[in-house]
Amino acid sequence: MFNVFKLILVQKKVTILGGGESGAGAAILAKSKGFEVFLSDKGQLHQKYADILNKENIPFEQGQHSEERILASDLVVKSPGIPDKVPLIVALKEKGILVISEIEFASRYTDAKLIAITGSNGKTTTTLLTYHLLKTAGLNVGLAGNIGDSFAWAVAEKQFEYYVLEISSFQLDNIIDFHPYISLLLNITPDHLDRYGYDFQNYVDSKFNIIRNQQASDYFIYYKESEVIQKELEKRNPAVGRIEVSLDNALEAGSYLENGTLVSKINGNALEIAFAELPVKGPHNAINALSAISVAQLLGIDPEKIREGLKSFTNAPHRLEQVEVIGGVTYINDSKATNVDSVFYALGSFDQPVILIAGGVDKGNDYSQIEALVKSKVKGLIVLGKDPVKLETYFAGKVPQIYATDDVRDAVNKGREWGVPGDVVLLSPACASFDLFKNYEDRGDQFKAAVRNLTQ
Template structure:
C-alpha cells in the first residue's frame, strides 16, 4: 500500500465550544489530522458540526495518552496553563497555542486587536460597525460572535476586528495585529495569574509583542498602570494616545464634551452627547474606535454617520424600561468592581443598586466613594451576600438581601421614586443563581417587564 512521506501533522483541540470547533474546522481544511477533546459535555450544535465534518472527538474526559502524542495543541481560553495536562504537554515540548494564534497563521487579513479589563466588547462592536458602515470588507471575531478560525476557514475578509482576552493572549507566539488597542488594565481574573497583578499586566502587553514600526498601538494614556508599564518596555509600534484628561496634538481626546481625534493625518470632531452610548468609559471606547477608523482610512463623514447608527450589545448599561419615571438599567455584564465603577460614573441621578454573585476576590474600596455619593439603596441578589452586606452597611442607608430576581426588582420599585435609576450592576460572576451573565440579564429584564404589567391591572 502506498503511504505518503508527508505525515499528517496531528493537531489536538482541547475544548469544544465555539473557538474549539472553529479551530477543528480550520485545522481539517489545512490537511491536519484532527482530534477534539472536551472534559465537559459538548453543545449539540457543535456535535452536529463535528460529525458532519467527520472530525473525531471525545467528551466527558480527556484521553491523555492520545493527546500527548500530538504535534500541536490548540486550547480553549477557559483552560488555565496550570492544569496537569497542559503542564505535561509543555514538558514534552508540544506547543500549546490559542485559537486566535492558530487562525492568524492562515489569513492575510489585517488584524485589529482590542483588549482591556473593561470596555473591549463595546469598543470592538463599535470599531466593527464604523468599518463595515464605511464599506470595508471586515469580519468580527475573537472573544465575541463567531469563531475567528471558523471564519478564516470559510470566508475572505480584508480586515478582522478582534476582541481579545488576556486568556487568549497567554498562548500566542506570532499573533501580529496591524493595530492593537489597550483600553485599561485593572485587577481582574487574578485567580488565573497566581494573584500577581504583574502577571496579568504582562499577559495584556503580549498584544504588542510582534508589532513592528509599520503597526499602531492605541492606548489609554490616563491609565497609570499602562503608562508605568510603557516606561519599562520597548514598543516597536507607532503609539497613539487616548485621553480624557489632556488635549493631545496627536491622538484622540475629550475636550469640553467634544470627541477630538487627530490620527493618521486626519482630524475628526463630534459632540459626545450626540452618540447613542453614554458615560466617561464610553468616551474612551468611542475615541479608540474613531482612531482605528482613521488609521484604516475611513472618512470623517463616514465615521460621524457610523457613530450615530451604532447600537451596543445587550447587558451593558442597557436601558430596559422607564416605569413611573424610574429608569431600569441592565448591566449584567459588569462582573468585576471596575465595571461597576464605570456604571455608577455614568449616572447623575440617585441609584438603587442590585449587586452580588460569585465574588472573585473583589476590593470594594475602589467604588466606596461613588456608592456613598450615589447609591440610596443596595439590593444584594446572591447566596453569597455577607461580604457585600458587611462592607456597605453604614455606607448605604438601606440594604436588602434576596436570592430571587423578581423579589429584588419588586423591592427596587418599592424603594425608588420618580427620577431614580434602578441599576443591575453585579460586580460578581453569575454562577450562584444563573447559568451566565446573559441569563442573569435576561431574567432581570423579564422581572422588570413584569412590573409594567402589574401596573396596568
C-alpha cells in the first residue's frame, strides 16, 4: 500500500473524465490534495456541477474531450458510465496512464472502515437499510457511492468513521487497492451484458472485484442460495471471513429466515425479529434485511437498537412502492426493476392476480427465469416500450392477454380496464427506461402520475 501512495504523491496532473456527481466529487478531492486538476465531459454538465467547478476554480471542458491534454495526464479518474473499450480509454492505457474509478481514488484518502454493497439487485435498499441501522445506533457513518452521493466529495469535506457504499460493477471495474472491511454480494444475475461483451463471466468477475483486496480479518456477506456465488467461491477460495445469508437453511453462524422470523447469529450475538414487523416486503427484501442485520451484528450494535432501526426504516421510491388502491385494485411502482431477476422477486411478493407492465430497452434478457411465475400469476401483460416484439413473442400463449403501447397513460388505463378488485397492477419493467423516459425515476414518476390521474 505504501508504494501506491508514493506513486500517487508524485503524480501531478489529474484528469477527471465525466462531470456528474462522481466526477465533480473526484475533482474537489484532487484539488484538496494539491493536484493540478482538469475535468472533461463529452456531454453537457448539469449547471449545478458547472457552478461548483467554477466556484472551486477547477478548469473544465464540456461537449468534447481534448485528447492531447488528457493524454498528458499522470492519472485519470474515470466516470463509471464510460466503458473501458472507448477509444480514449484504450489510448490512455496503451500509453501507460493509470485509469481508476472514483471509489478507488477516494479510498486512498480515508482511514474510515468501508462497508461496500453490490449485487445485480437490491443494492440500494440494502445500502439505505444498513446506513439507517448504523446511523440510528449512533455510529459516525456516511452514505455514498452509486446511491447518488460522491464518495470522493465526502472524503474531501467530511470526517466519518464508517462509510456505507453502494457499489456498481462499473465502479468495481477500475479499482486497484479498494479495500472494504465488510463487503456484501447480494446476488449475481445477468445484467449489463452489453457492457461485458455479452459474456456473463466477465460480469461475474467484475462483481467479485469487491473482495479482491480483502483479508482474513475482513468480512464477506453473501447469499448462500446463489449458485453463481457458490461456484465462484469454490473456484477462488478467498481468505476473507465469510458470513452467509439464507432463506432456506437454518445456520449455526450467519443470518437466515425461519418460519417468518429473521434470525441472526454472529460473533456470539443473537437477534430475532418477525419479518412482518419490517416495512419492506417480499423474499428479496428478506435477503436485503438479513444482509444489513449481519453488518450491524458484525459491528457489535445492540440487538434492540437493530430492531428499532428495522422498524423505522423508509425505503427509497420506485422499489415495490404502493402508489394507490383504486376500486380495489392496487397499483405498484417497481420501476427500478430493470432486469429479469428483479421482476422474479417482484412477482414472488404477491399472492393476488397480477397485471404486469413490462418493457423498455432490452439488455439481452432471458425471460425463461420468470416464465413459470408469469404463467401462474399474470392475468395480463402490458408491454410498454418502443419495441415490444421480444416480450410479445416470448409470452404469446403464456398469458391470457397481451397489449402493447408506448404511452404510460395508455398502459395504466389498460390496467384499470383489465383489473378487478383484489388485482395488482405492477410496473416491473425488466428493461432499461431510456427509449421513452429520462431514467427509471422518470418512468416511475410518470407511472405514479398516470395512476393518480385515475382518481380525478
